[in-house]
């Protein structure tokens with residue numbers, strides 16, 4: 001949508017309303033989702049609530065189904081603030097709130113389970129629901145959960161409190177949720193990033209878009225550029241080293257490879273020029289080549305050359321904690337603690353990287369099952385359910401997959417059911433794809449629950465319901481893609 005001032009001011013009004021509820025609360029339980037956006041959402045809300053002197057506890061949950069909500073009714077806290085989830089479960093949350101179990105506030109960007117314009121009596125009191133989608137702002141690309149919490153944080157300011165320093169965490173959340181486009185963050189995300197720059201906590205510059213500029217030695221930085229598909233460099237260790245050795249630049253120092261952040265501006269420029277020349281000579285598309293350079297978001301309070309300096313690497317570290325059962329470590333880092341928390345996170349990151357590499361290796365060996373309008377794979381218990389969605393997103397578009405069809409991935413969970421993750425592309429969404437709806441309808445069809453965003457969604461379903469689930473996916477997809485083309 002075209003961002004209007006009116007959409008932003010409506011979002012701000014709703015944030016004010018939610019802030020007032022929080023300020024009237026004796027105590028708050030903030031419960032959040034276990035990924036980079038969920039952690040940064042919780043960290044922003046936690047700090048803003050503490051600065052407003054409201055007693056608070058912060059907790060995390062892998063999902064927000066019936067059992068988790070039931071558990072939450074036991075809380076002693078007067079108010080529960082749901083961050084980075086809750087909109088998809090709003091009907092159930094209203095039920096519990098009407099029974100007097102708790103006062104809810106929802107600060108989320110997922111598709112709500114009921115139409116916001118419905119006249120149903122359960123919708124009368126929705127002023128505790130802060131979600132960009134209610135104001136025609138896209139929750140999959142224009143505002144993340146953390147960004148939504150940032151609006152709440154700004155609304156909680158009073159006196160000398162200035163919460164704009166939290167903008168850097170909001171940017172990490174948006175980047176972690178893959179909301180940046182080639183030209184960087186858009187919509188309210190972009191406004192937040194600018195507030196971070198004004199406050200001095202963020203630096204935005206045009207730079208090489210490759211992942212790992214802070215912490216990967218140059219040959220690894222080039223080799224792992226698989227999303228750009230540069231012939232004889234991406235996924236090619238010896239080709240990457242050859243490319244670097246042929247440059248007229250000191251790419252080594254004291255016998256070791258340099259890192260991108262160690263290079264002078266002119267050396268960086270020279271490498272980019274050579275990369276572009278190399279890519280043109282190998283016939284890489286202009287679109288791909290122009291995506292080599294993009295806005296890069298750096299956290300100015302973090303040391304250069306560390307995994308927390310750039311928003312992309314920061315968000316990976318967070319995913320490596322919460323998706324492995326240690327959201328406390330990720331939250332601690334977001335709250336500014338280092339030493340022990342960072343050491344723990346780095347150890348978890350090594351495991352996370354290894355698991356992602358193994359997951360991609362499995363897909364390269366076994367491939368996906370190709371259907372007429374989608375593709376899928378079943379990882380069984382070979383990929384953790386908490387990261388199967390990341391793997392699905394990474395392999396979509398790689399050799400052996402079709403970049404023009406959505407991908408669905410199954411994995412068994414520790415709880416004894418099945419996790420399904422799905423990922424699409426902006427073009428498919430433009431053509432009518434809404435994965436949140438596909439996952440919700442297909443999951444409900446087999447007795448599970450699902451939801452998310454149009455471009456990325458998930459579900460939990462009972463074991464052995466894959467076949468029925470896949471049939472329902474096919475039908476729902478046909479309707480979505482047929483309706484849009486008719």
Ligand code: C5P
Nearest residue numbers: 035037038176177178179393423455456
């Ligand atoms: O639960 P939450 O909204 O925080 O997570 C969004 C998920 O959707 C992330 O795992 C993110 O990687 C994925 N996503 C994606 N492509 C997009 C937007 C989001 O894979 N364009």
Ligand code: C5P
Nearest residue numbers: 389421449450451452456457458459460
């Ligand atoms: O788990 P996965 O990364 O595949 O999730 C993709 C998106 O779908 C995330 O934004 C997640 O919060 C959302 N989701 C959901 N309901 C579920 C499962 C996932 O809203 N039952």
Ligand code: ZN
Nearest residue numbers: 037084145177
């Ligand atoms: Zn999110």
